[in-house]
Amino acid sequence: MDSLVVDHPLAAALLTTLRDERSDNAAFRYALRRLTQMLVYEAIRDAPVEQFEVRTPVATTIGVRLRQPPLLVPVLRAGLGMVEQAHALIPQARVGFVGLARDEKTFEPVPYLESLPDDLSGLPVYVLDPMLATGGSMVHTIDLLVARGATDVTAVCVVAAPEGVTALSESGHPVRLVTASIDDGLNEDKYIVPGLGDAGDRQFGPR
Numbered sequence: 001m002d003s004l005v006v007d008h009p010l011a012a013a014l015l016t017t018l019r020d021e022r023s024d025n026a027a028f029r030y031a032l033r034r035l036t037q038m039l040v041y042e043a044i045r046d047a048p049v050e051q052f053e054v055r056t057p058v059a060t061t062i063g064v065r066l067r068q069p070p071l072l073v074p075v076l077r078a079g080l081g082m083v084e085q086a087h088a089l090i091p092q093a094r095v096g097f098v099g100l101a102r103d104e105k106t107f108e109p110v111p112y113l114e115s116l117p118d119d120l121s122g123l124p125v126y127v128l129d130p131m132l133a134t135g136g137s138m139v140h141t142i143d144l145l146v147a148r149g150a151t152d153v154t155a156v157c158v159v160a161a162p163e164g165v166t167a168l169s170e171s172g173h174p175v176r177l178v179t180a181s182i183d184d185g186l187n188e189d190k191y192i193v194p195g196l197g198d199a200g201d202r203q204f205g206p207r
């Protein structure tokens with residue numbers, strides 16, 4: 001599986017704000033929005049473009065636009081904090097939604113929302129979720145996408161655990177990963193270490 005770790009001092013500084021337990025909900029949401037902008041900017045760098053004629057006030061020239069704007073899929077709740085910035089960067093994108101809550105005992109994702117177009121063939125999909133821990137939630141989400149014909153999926157995650165990277169890679173799905181960090185691992189509660197805590201709770205408060 002292809003993976004890109006966005007290595008940039010400004011991204012690292014924003015990730016530090018997210019990791020810092022002293023950052024309150026508002027500071028966390030602000031840093032997440034800004035870091036998402038950098039991750040999506042890098043994720044879309046090699047996307048195919050098409051050319052078209054455009055008139056400036058002076059002359060006619062050749063402009064470019066994305067050949068196929070993607071579908072953005074935030075995984076609720078935590079991915080909600082990423083979708084606004086991603087959509088601002090790619091205003092033509094469509095948006096689908098998946099809602100999952102990880103069971104605190106089994107650590108399996110429990111689905112509660114699925115709002116996706118029926119046919120995803122030929123459409124690049126960007127899944128937005130700050131955390132890739134065991135990988136269960138991301139693999140479940142990509143199962144849904146592949147069942148609808150998706151063949152080109154990018155997982156955009158702020159922090160990934162090596163266990164989640166392995167799970168994604170072994171899923172056999174057509175996915176690549178863009179992240180700001182691959183952390184050390186998971187603790188006994190399957191939280192990423194050092195991580196940043198619960199990305200949903202840190203934006204919206206405890207469930």
Ligand SMILES: O=P(O)(O)OC[C@H]1O[C@H](OP(=O)(O)OP(=O)(O)O)[C@H](O)[C@@H]1O
Nearest residue numbers: 077078101102131133134135136137200
């Ligand atoms: O890789 P996994 O082990 O599946 O864990 C990652 C999932 O856990 C978090 O969501 P959570 O279930 O806490 O829901 P929330 O966004 O509502 O807080 C996170 O946003 C991912 O969706």
Ligand SMILES: O=c1cc[nH]c(=O)[nH]1
Nearest residue numbers: 133191192197198199
């Ligand atoms: O560290 C983790 C693991 C799962 N979900 C989170 O929000 N954080």
Ligand SMILES: [Mg+2]
Nearest residue numbers: 198199200201
């Ligand atoms: Mg949570």
